[in-house]
Amino acid sequence: MGLQTFMQHLANGISLGSLYALIAIGYTMVYGILRLINFAHGDIFMMAAYLAFFGMTIFSMPWYVAFIMVIVVTVILGILIEKAAYRPLRDAPTSSVLISAIGVSFLLENLATFLFSGKPRAFPTFETMTYSLDMQGVSVQVLTIIVPIVTLIILFILLFVINRTKLGMAMRAVSKDYEIAKVMGIKINNIIAYTFAIGSALAAIGAFLWGMKYPQVSPLMGVMPGLKCFIAAVIGGIGNIKGAVLGGFILGLAEVLLVAFFGQLTGYRDAIAFILLIIILLVRPTGLLGEKTAEKV
Amino acid sequence: MLKIEDLKVSYGGIEAVKGISLEVPENTIATLIGANGAGKSTVLRSIVGLVKPVSGDISFNGESITGLTSDQIVSRGITLVPEGRRIFPNLTVLENIKIGAYMRKDDLSEDIAWMNDLFPRLKERSWQLAGTLSGGEQQMLAVARALMSKPKLIMMDEPSLGLAPLVVKGIFDIIKEIHKQGMTILLIEQNANLALKAADIGYVLETGSIVMQGEGKELLKDQSIREAYLGKSK
Numbered sequence A: 001m002g003l004q005t006f007m008q009h010l011a012n013g014i015s016l017g018s019l020y021a022l023i024a025i026g027y028t029m030v031y032g033i034l035r036l037i038n039f040a041h042g043d044i045f046m047m048a049a050y051l052a053f054f055g056m057t058i059f060s061m062p063w064y065v066a067f068i069m070v071i072v073v074t075v076i077l078g079i080l081i082e083k084a085a086y087r088p089l090r091d092a093p094t095s096s097v098l099i100s101a102i103g104v105s106f107l108l109e110n111l112a113t114f115l116f117s118g119k120p121r122a123f124p125t126f127e128t129m130t131y132s133l134d135m136q137g138v139s140v141q142v143l144t145i146i147v148p149i150v151t152l153i154i155l156f157i158l159l160f161v162i163n164r165t166k167l168g169m170a171m172r173a174v175s176k177d178y179e180i181a182k183v184m185g186i187k188i189n190n191i192i193a194y195t196f197a198i199g200s201a202l203a204a205i206g207a208f209l210w211g212m213k214y215p216q217v218s219p220l221m222g223v224m225p226g227l228k229c230f231i232a233a234v235i236g237g238i239g240n241i242k243g244a245v246l247g248g249f250i251l252g253l254a255e256v257l258l259v260a261f262f263g264q265l266t267g268y269r270d271a272i273a274f275i276l277l278i279i280i281l282l283v284r285p286t287g288l289l290g291e292k293t294a295e296k297v
Numbered sequence B: 001m002l003k004i005e006d007l008k009v010s011y012g013g014i015e016a017v018k019g020i021s022l023e024v025p026e027n028t029i030a031t032l033i034g035a036n037g038a039g040k041s042t043v044l045r046s047i048v049g050l051v052k053p054v055s056g057d058i059s060f061n062g063e064s065i066t067g068l069t070s071d072q073i074v075s076r077g078i079t080l081v082p083e084g085r086r087i088f089p090n091l092t093v094l095e096n097i098k099i100g101a102y103m104r105k106d107d108l109s110e111d112i113a114w115m116n117d118l119f120p121r122l123k124e125r126s127w128q129l130a131g132t133l134s135g136g137e138q139q140m141l142a143v144a145r146a147l148m149s150k151p152k153l154i155m156m157d158e159p160s161l162g163l164a165p166l167v168v169k170g171i172f173d174i175i176k177e178i179h180k181q182g183m184t185i186l187l188i189e190q191n192a193n194l195a196l197k198a199a200d201i202g203y204v205l206e207t208g209s210i211v212m213q214g215e216g217k218e219l220l221k222d223q224s225i226r227e228a229y230l231g232k233s234k
């Protein structure tokens, strides 16, 4: 394989990894604050993709209007799910909340099948985004470059919010000790709602970019990316935002490069994530950037 | 200032606090002493709204605060230095100090300077993660965090637990110092001797009921208290 082909695969891997990272952040943030694996997250991503699809087709919105609409509606959806399905179980055992999350996941998948039919639909195409640039013999789509840039910008904003603002400080406090956070006067339900809002917004952005890259929407489109991004979050160390991004990149690169180098692996593409997960759980159960001791609030 | 009437609290059907009444007048140091499991922490936790009482009433400055949420209660000027410090280990020392003032909207610099004055050790370590502090330093941080809310009433749950005698003395000096500055204090202590010496009023809690109350110095002289809590027979 020549250097140019390699660079091309590398660019694709980074781009796919960025998409994984955007979704993985949502898993990791919710886990950090609620110790909950939000199984519905992949389906929120799916809903966002449908919103984008309908916004730009039936309602013929320009992409930037649709983009804002998708973020706003998805954030509302995420907050409503938290309020309806998780908040009433705040004092219940984690397993109950987990079952509730699985329930929400099925609900969204079936609702989407019922409302939008199970038939996959074509996402609008963007000529400026799929336009191929020729960079010294390496041809890359504009989108392939934009996706990682968007992801990194979001990551920096997010790290700023979490490490440098009062809201971020409250989030970190709530993630360690609910009770004492309450005694500080922090309204923990609001902080949790903000966490879901951020996670859902990132899933919405991810869904929009995903739709441009893989222009098809269907009710089960969130299942596989959801699982993989959860795995990415675990690989990076669940609860750790930088870890989620790292895990996303590792997973994206591994998928693209392994399939590129070993053509015979093509059919096993989706298995790579699970194999990586098993390896990480054996070698470093807390994930690459995870804390040494698993702590429970 | 703080008035508790016939407070009952249970955990899953087991009564931990069996109808107690107590009062903490403004500008006093009150202390609540009692053996392990007597229900001392439970009383404090119900005052700040972390556990809901079964019955009874808690009022603060004449207003009932029973059933309010913790943020509503602390916004009225009550704060807690919890049992076991419970500083936020993943926040820096300075952030722990600032989060104590979470509900305040005014400028904090004056009070941060005051904390640096009160606890020079913390100032040197302001950028360190609080989880890496020593036990005594964490206790100081827990007190500093509570003070940052500018409370009218500060409740401390065994602030001297596990600390060396010299540090304990330091903590009591600070209690007296903040009392001088006009704060009302409700103190829980295993160290009954020190607590009763510092206190204006003392309450003795035994398996969920108050069995004795009186001036701190009076209780200190009481024979049964000396035997039960001070380990002295005469």
Ligand SMILES: Nc1ncnc2c1ncn2[C@@H]1O[C@H](COP(=O)(O)OP(=O)(O)OP(=O)(O)O)[C@@H](O)[C@H]1O
Residues within 6 Å of the ligand: B011, B012, B016, B034, B035, B036, B037, B038, B039, B040, B041, B042, B043, B083
């Ligand atoms: N979350 C809880 N669930 C069930 N029982 C509890 C809970 N918290 C406290 N208890 C029980 O309530 C009783 C009073 O506990 P509390 O913590 O108030 O005692 P304490 O006087 O503070 O004791 P110590 O001096 O050991 O701190 C104990 O019997 C304890 O086992």
Ligand SMILES: [Mg+2]
Residues within 6 Å of the ligand: B040, B041, B042, B083, B157
């Ligand atoms: Mg206690």
